[in-house]
Amino acid sequence: MERKPLLVSVVLLALVMMGSVAFISWESVSSFARREELVSHSYLIMTNINRMLSFLEDEETGERGYFITGSSSYLTPYSEAIKRSRNEILLLKNLTRDDPFQQKNLDELQSLSERRLTYLKAGVSIRQKYRTPDPEQSLLIMDLAKSDMDRIRSVIKRMRSEESLRVANYRKESDLHSDRVHRVILAGYLLASAMIMISLAFLFRELSAHERAERENRRLTREYEDLYDYAPCGYHSIDKNGLMVRINKTELGWLGYEAHEVVGVKHYHEFMTPASREVYEREFDRFKESGMVRDVEFEFVRKDGSHFWALSNATAIRDLKGGFLLSRSVLIDITDRIRDRKVILDLNDLLSSHAKELEEKNKELEGFTYSVSHDLRSPLRAIDGFSRILMEDYGKGLDREAMRLLGIVRENTARMSQLIDDLLTLSRMGKAPLEKRWVDMTSLAKKAVGEVGVVSSFSGSILVGDLPRAFGDSSLLFQVFLNLLSNSVKFTQKTESPRISVEGQKRDGEVVYSISDNGEGFEMKYYKKLFGVFQRLHSQEDFPGTGVGLAIVHRIVSRHGGRVWAVGKPKEGATFFFSIPVPLVPEDDQETFSGRSLETATMDTREDAS
Structure with a gap:
């Protein structure tokens, strides 16, 4: 119980x-x-x-x-x-x-x-x-x-x-x-x-x-x-002596080795070229201290002797006492990038060489232009002077045909002198430094209209619209307006009611200006001849000129980084366009820029925007 x-x-x-x-x-x-x-x-x-x-x-x-x-x-x-x-x-x-x-x-x-x-x-x-x-x-x-x-x-x-x-x-x-x-x-x-x-x-x-x-x-x-x-990049780890203790198959494939030939057998630097080995030995001690390395480029030698480039990034794995145990390293194959970089550097060297040659040739051409213009002016002045003396002092003893021929001589010497002046102007447009600032294009165009009216006694109407401001050299842009307006005036002189209009608007990062007239016009198939030196679409008798004015316009606008083009029809008039890029310089900034200073200002503005 x-x-x-x-x-x-x-x-x-x-x-x-x-x-x-x-x-x-x-x-x-x-x-x-x-x-x-x-x-x-x-x-x-x-x-x-x-x-x-x-x-x-x-x-x-x-x-x-x-x-x-x-x-x-x-x-x-x-x-x-x-x-x-x-x-x-x-x-x-x-x-x-x-x-x-x-x-x-x-x-x-x-x-x-x-x-x-x-x-x-x-x-x-x-x-x-x-x-x-x-x-x-x-x-x-x-x-x-x-x-x-x-x-x-x-x-x-x-x-x-x-x-x-x-x-x-x-x-x-x-x-x-x-x-x-x-x-x-x-x-x-x-x-x-x-x-x-x-x-x-x-x-x-x-x-x-x-x-x-x-x-x-x-x-x-x-x-x-x-x-x-099988990651798209190479992974490996090395110990404090640089011995390979782990490596992925991607990196093994790049090197051309098997795992048993590398792990515990080879040191990392054994795969590098002598130059890269020096960089590695210098950077490895720093890496063990800092625990991190970023974007170091090494050139490696494969088992078959071929080479490839890789970008190395690594972090350190440490023990409890902070001592270096292993690296955790990543390699990115940049062979194509290095090859492309070399091609770019070679092209830059070639471009620099060509630029230097071009600069030397331009200096020679400038000297030649000055010499030719100076040497030509003296005989032209002599021809014109003696022709004038003959007409004034001996005109009574000459018949009408002789006087006509002397007049032709004087007209052609004057034309030749104007041609020399235009060539010198064209040459100056290509080498004069640009003093860029924000320009009131409406006032500039009206000023050019006034000068054209004084010189040509134009009897038609010229309308200037409200033009957007442009960033450029005001004196050179004035020359553009002056040449284009003079061109329109010249080719409307046979029009019964000549009309010329100047307009402008912003579009896609640039300001486009146009000068339109209802004058002689032109065939579009001859468009490419318009802006060439000495290229003319009409005879000297119909419309006199040297054939340099539009070439000067093209050179000035090109130096501003813009474009020039035109459209027209025979007997219906023509419209000439030119564009000026809009920079990242505020319109209320009245500082003058030239050369490298403009690039710096533009970059600073972009930095502020970002």
Whole structure:
């Protein structure tokens, strides 16, 4: 009787112990499963972070490739990378929607990414607009983009560290909990065999869950290794002595080696040319101290002896005491970029050589022009003077035909003198420095109208509209108006009611001005002859002139970076157009610019705008 209560007590105690063991075991399995889900979730977040960083680097690679080479083939991966990086940020926001810390990091990352993208797009736009971009402006944009990229990497590093810390905490908690469960199961073994069997059942369930988690971990590990090995860039790690301890298959393919020929066998510098080896040895000591290296170019030698160039970026992995353990290095193949850079430098050298030759030839031509004009003026003055003496002093003794011939001589000497003056003017237009400022084109055109009216006694009407202001040399732009108006006046002299109008408007980054008349007009098939030196579409008897005036207009407008063109019909008149580019100089800025100062002002304005 006394044993029965004891037995019942033991049974009850055993049941309580088995229930406790069962409950603890069940809670352990559930907790472990929850932690494994959290671990998987953290690994998934880190995977997407790595993919997003890869896409952001692809953006930069595509933009730099296009900026350096001008090849549109870089724009396709560039655009694709933009779309994918944005998608990855949205996916990460969804994955961390219940995580305020990571949401804050992602908001900062999204802001930095969009701002950096603005700089990349500005680089692409400048490269599309200018065949040879300004080096200072290009360097500014690249520095801004690089600064944001460094901050992006800092945010990504912070996010990775947070997830890594969480994974470590989850593992630690799982280990502590597992130890406690084993002690409870051991106690159950000592109390009763039934409890042991029940405990074994629960342990089997726990081990099964653990095995599933391990299988999932192995699967994820294989995926990470596949991503590592077949990434579009090279990955490797070296120890403090520069020995290769890990390398992906992409980089092995570039070098032409197998993994067993490299890992633990060769040092990093053994793959480099002597010149790159010197750079590496100098930079490696700094890298071990600073823990980071950015955009260092190395030339590598493949196993077959051929060479290729790569851009190296690396960060250091340190031990708990801060000592250098391994590098985490990334290589980007820039062989094509280096080759294109060499081609560009060679072309620049060739252009500089040609420019120097052209400058020397222009100086010779200027000297020749001056010499010829000076040497021609003396005999022309003599011919004209003696012809005038003959007509004035001996005219009574000459018949009408002789006087007519002397008149023709004087007319042609005057024409020759005017031709020499026009040639000198044309020469000066090509070498005079431009003093650019904002010019009131309406006042300038009206001034030219007044001068044309005084010289030509024009009897028709000339209407000057409200013209947009232009940025240029006021004296040279006045010469443009003067020549074009004189041209219209000349070719309307046989028109019954001559009309000339001057108009202007802004369109697509330039200001276009037009001078229209209802005069003689011209055949469009002869259009290309209009702006050539000595090119005339009408006879000297019908419309006198030297054939240099429109060539002067073409040269002045070209020096301003603009265009000149015309349309017309015979007997219906003609319209001459010229355009002046609109710079990024505020219209209320009255400072005068010339040469390099204008480029600097333009770049400073763009910096302010950005």
